[in-house]
Amino acid sequence: MIKAVNEYIAKKIAERKEKNAFRELSLSKDLIDFCSNDYLGFARDKNLAILNHQCLMDFEDLYNGSTGARTITGTNRLTIELESMLSDFHRSSAALIYNSGYTANLGLFSSLPYRGDLVLYDELIHASIRDGIQMSRANAYSFKHNDLVDLENKLKRASGKVYVAVEAIYSMDGDQAPLIDLVEVCKKYDAALIVDEAHSNGVLGAKGEGLVADLCLEKDVFARVITFGKALGCHGAAVLGSQDLKDFLVNYSRPFIYTTAPAPHMLISIKNAYDKLSKSKHKILNLRDLINYFKLKIQDLLDEAKIESSSPIQCLIIPGNDRVKAVCRQVQALGLDVRPIVAPTVPAGKERIRICLHSYNTKDEVDRLVDALKKSISINE
């Protein structure tokens, strides 16, 4: 029996290796960062780390752990204050913290849609939402990426309660959802719109409050998922929505209920990251300036190679796992950290370099990156 299991594991590993798609864990290299999600540099901010440490020492209660699930011993003063701060900042009625964006999406989508309901999701939606939908008993269909006509055609034929799932900024493409139009279509068909703001939180909006709040659509969007592991530089996530939605999740969302609550260190880090965000307008503006600069510099690359995006995520399509990996290796050898995104994370033929720009990157670094990319892409044509 165990022999059969071991053979199965070996076969699956061999399959990945054959396709040059084997994922390996390695230490991050000390190169110029063009691949992390630390868009504003908060994760690497030593002063923020020192402040987090001091706040933890000053916290009068537990230091190391939360001691239990949220519904038992895992809710403390920090949690209540942070959820209240999050709902104020993002202008929602309520906020519920989860241990990560993955579990927030799993928790929301596995519990809310039910048998007889329908979830329509953008075909490029994140794996965590797909997994959540799969755990629910709802019917689910994808619609073409950012395609309102395809979505509307599917909404016309829908029955039961209907949910529509999109990302504000798509994680693997960097482009933005047409949110104003999506709100209109969802209103027309009485569908509940859910927006994942993992990559827009901290980046979009005058104060980094995300796309929904920036467009003043808080009342039109049924729920939002915000995460803290990207621009906020720490870890964790929250679902934003009505107080009733929060009460529902506390009662029915298994990934929320059956797990140990976040430790005080995580809550303090999130609180201090938000305080820092409120003083970081210049960083957000720097980042936007750098995005425009990068776009200008890659103008002369073939259109098929670029995915149009105004976000910190800029992708160059380099089909084939071997080729995209070779290009990245050559660019890395010049001291610039870029990473390949290969099938099956993205569809075969759409393999890409996912370049992440940060407020701490300089224009000189961008020049070096663009030169290196152009050279390496032409060598590997």
Ligand SMILES: Cc1ncc(COP(=O)(O)O)c(C=O)c1O
């Ligand atoms: C769009 C999107 N949603 C959710 C997640 C999951 O968030 P977390 O990393 O906090 O689990 C990610 C991160 O990969 C993401 O890109």
